[in-house]
Amino acid sequence: MMALDLNQLSVRQIKGVSAPKEKELHAFGVHTVADMLEYFPFRYEDYRIRDLAEVKDGEKITIQGKIMGMPVLQRYGRSKSRLSCKVAVDRWLVTAVWFNRHFLQDQLVPGREIVLTGKWDQRRLQLTAADSEFPDKGTAKSGTLQPVYSVGGSITQTWMRKTMSQALVQYGSMIEEVLPRELIDKHRLMPRRDAIARIHRPEDTKEGQDARRRMVYEELFLFQLKLHAFRTLTRNRMDGVAHAIDNEAILSFVKALPFDLTESQKKVTNEILHDMRQPYCMNRLLQGDVGAGKTIVAAIALYAAIKAGHQGALMVPTEILAEQHLRSLQKLFAEYGVQVGLLTGSMTERQRRDVLGGMQMGLIDIAVGTHALIQENVLFRSLGLVVTDEQHRFGVNQRSILRRKGMNPDVLTMTATPIPRTLAITAFGDMDVSTLRERPQGRKAIKTYWVKHDMMDRVLGFIRREAGAGRQAYIICPLIEESEKLDVQNAIDLHIQMQQAFPDLRVGLLHGRMPAADKDETMRAFSQNEVQVLVSTTVIEVGVDVPNATLMIIMDAERFGLSQLHQLRGRVGRGEHQSFCVLIADPKSETGQERMKVMTETDDGFEVARRDLDLRGPGDFFGTKQSGLPDFRIADMVSDFAVLETARDDAAELVARPEFWQQPEYAGLRERLQREQIFQGDLLD
Structure with a gap:
């Protein structure tokens, strides 16, 4: 008799799951019996006790005890009541109180x-009861750990526990x-059947x-x-594309740069x-x-x-x-004849038309562009390298379309959002990661200050x-127009105010x-100093380079995430003069306070990113759901990072062994990869 595949068996097959309940479970991502069993508390x-x-x-x-004396019921109005009685618990006489439980x-x-x-309540020797039961009824929860699930609608904790x-x-x-078996033994993991039951x-x-550790590792x-x-x-x-790298030409190009790498x-x-x-991609x-100098590295790769x-x-x-x-x-x-x-x-x-023709005939060596590069009629004579800047701004489909415009060109993805190793291993596990940690010589650290709104006059004096x-x-301010929901400064009003404050400057x-x-x-106009003060939303967050800009003022700074604040700060400090960042933030906001503290303590983007991940969690780190981050059922990338690293090393070691691809003991894992379409040749994008 063939074993049932729980991944193919509808959740409706579980006794007690009606058609309406099945529909509600679908909203939680529970479609099959396997989904139900893996819906962890x-x-x-x-x-x-x-x-x-x-x-x-x-x-x-x-606590467990014996009722001593008659209960006392007090009513307040039509529907409110207080019920109390004395309960002997070991050597203690406790007052038990129930609100609105007159029945x-x-x-x-x-x-x-x-x-x-x-x-x-230690002082009163009183327990305010949220739950009570009588052992003589034979339905006691006492003595146990009861799972708490994410539920909603008509699906209650009681129903979910019973159905599970x-x-x-x-x-x-x-x-x-x-x-x-080798991994179960190596890490002393609970067998899967036991782990799911025990969790x-x-x-x-x-x-x-122990059950959770087993399932986190597995995932x-x-x-x-x-x-x-x-x-x-x-x-x-x-x-x-196996590039024939001209080492002499590259060395000559690097030596001619006006600065040392x-x-x-x-x-x-x-x-x-x-x-x-x-010969591989x-x-x-x-x-x-x-400001770590990613662009020059990309330029050298393009030249190669x-x-x-x-x-x-x-x-x-x-x-x-x-x-x-x-x-x-x-x-x-x-001076190098590169078009x-x-x-x-x-x-x-x-x-x-002229640019497209140049690309197709090979007259244009490097095509720089926005998503216009991925339109259908854009063709290259021989595309060897694709560089995407600030990749998390693009949907994964956009990146793969550009990649397909050549015969599997090499791909270099750049980001100025420093990614903690936790996320790099997980979100970009299919990539090799290169990291620039040093700042180019001569770059001065940006001085960062946190001030309250009532210090605006001093800020204007600074400008x-x-x-x-x-x-x-x-x-910088967070909204374009007035919002009834958020009492924050908006760009249009602020622009008018700044024009009034600085009648002799161009705003x-x-x-x-x-x-x-x-x-x-x-x-x-701003980059050529025809405009001295630029009021903007976060549209300038990425990549804008104006070396003469030395002052970054961020209004309502508590509204921004840490990494975004760091990106905005990075728009200044690009020239020879000392630069400053002033954060104007509400001191009442707790998360805001924590962010301002981090920003004034460090200007190391990797440290900022690590603290941001701790504060916000991985889901919000990029501020976009296009980041490709997996939605784990039980694992947490921050708290389970040590397990993530162990799992990565085990997986890398296993797939490097020829027997993984041949031996019957690994057939189940190979079938799983087959279901995931890993063998189709499609990129993970």
């Missing part, structure tokens, strides 16, 4: 045993092991922890296995060039703090691709950034001093709803 209610001598005031506890009065019979759960128990009775014996119904805290291991199998198969395909830049450049020589993430006879593409999220990259690359390659073209959505039809010295300032306005041409004109 997020905590436990402790109904184990406690000794009052060990209990602290205010704790939630469970229990008849059950509180002197001499009867009772179990009470509630909040303990039923699912375990019906199908618990059919749960199959998925991990190889729902632990005998004690340790048993629940992280299977995810890492998918990533490492994909990487192995991709490399085995050997159908990428940092040790960090040299290291990551060598990592990238090593990958580009290989490079898939590398280049991460570095704001061109000297090897191929073309390069650089895709960025905004037209402002595309034009900025165009200018810097043209300046960099002016750089621009492709954006706002170009005229004729300009667009005037910097403008008087010939320098410029950004003023510009920049926000996301402006036409692209107006945005570009405003940024051009």
Whole structure:
């Protein structure tokens, strides 16, 4: 008789799951019996009997005793009541109190045993009961840890606990092991069948922890296995562009630069060039703090691709950034005969036609552009390297379309959002990660201050001093127009106020709803110091480079995430003069206080990112659901990081062994990879 596949069996097969309940379970992502069994509790209610001598005031506890004396009922108005009675618990005489539970009065019979759960008041020797039961009824929860699930609608904790128990009775014996015996033994893991049963119904805290450890490891291991199998198969395909790197030309180019590369830049450049020589597709993430010098590393890689006879593409999220990259690359390659073209959505039809023709014939060596680069009629003669800047701004589909415009070109992904190793291992597990940690020589640290709103006059004086010295300032606020919900400063009003405060200066306005041409004109005027003060929303967060801007003012700073604040701060400090960042924030906001503290304590983007991950959790880290972060059922990337690293090492070691791909003991894992379509040759994007 064939074993039932619990992944194929509808949740409706569990006794007690009606059609309406099935529909509600679907909303929780529970479709099959396997989904139900893997719908794990997020905590436990402790109904184990406690000794009052060990209990602290205010704790939630469970006690067992004997009712002493008749209950007293007091009514307040039509619907409110207070019911109380004395209960003997060991050597203590406790007052038990119930609010709005008058129907229990008849059950509180002197001499009867009772179990009470509630909040303990040490001074009054009183327990306010949230739950009570009578052992003589035979339905006691006492003495147990009860699972608490994420529920809603008509699905209650009681129903979920009862139905989960039923699912375990019906199908618990059919749960199959998925991990190889060697890993179970190596990490002393509970068998899968036991772990799933114990995680729902632990005998004690340790048993629940052991069960959770087993399931966390399994989830992280299977995810890492998918990533490492994909990487192995991709490399085995050997159908990428093997660039013939001209070492002499690259060295000559680097020596001619007006500055020396940092040790960090040299290291990551060598990592990238090593990958580009290989016959498989490079898939590398280049991460570095704001101003760490990622662009020059990308330029060297693009030059290497061109000297090897191929073309390069650089895709960025905004037209402002595309034009900025165009200018810097043209300046960099002016003496090397490298042709750089621009492709954006706002170009005229004729300009667009000329650029497309140049790309197709190979007259344009590097195409810089926005998402216009991924439109259907955009073709390259020989695309060898794709660089995407601020990759988390693009949807995963956009990145893979650009990749397909060549014969599996190498891919270099850049981000100025420093990603803690926790996230890099998880979100970018299919990539090799290169990190720039040093700042280029001569870069001064940005001085950061946190002030309250009532110090605005002093802030305005600060702006005037910097403008008087010939320098410029950004003023950032979170909203474009007034909002009834959020009492925050908005860009349009603030622009008017700044014009009134500085009648002798030119004050510009920049926000996301402006036409692209107006945005570009405003940024051009600011970059050429025709505008001294720029009031803006976070549209300037990424990549804008104005070396003369030395002052960053952020209004309502508590409204921004830490990484976003750090990105905004990084718009200044790009020239020779000392730069400043002033955070204007409400001191009443607790999370705001924590963020301001971090910002004034450190300007290390990796430390900021680590603290941001602790404060916000992985889901919100990128501020976008397009980041490709997996939605784990039980694992948590922050608290389970040590397990994540172990699982990654185990997965990498396993897929590197030939027997993994051949031996029958690993057939189940290979079938799982087959279901995940790892063997289709499609990229994980």
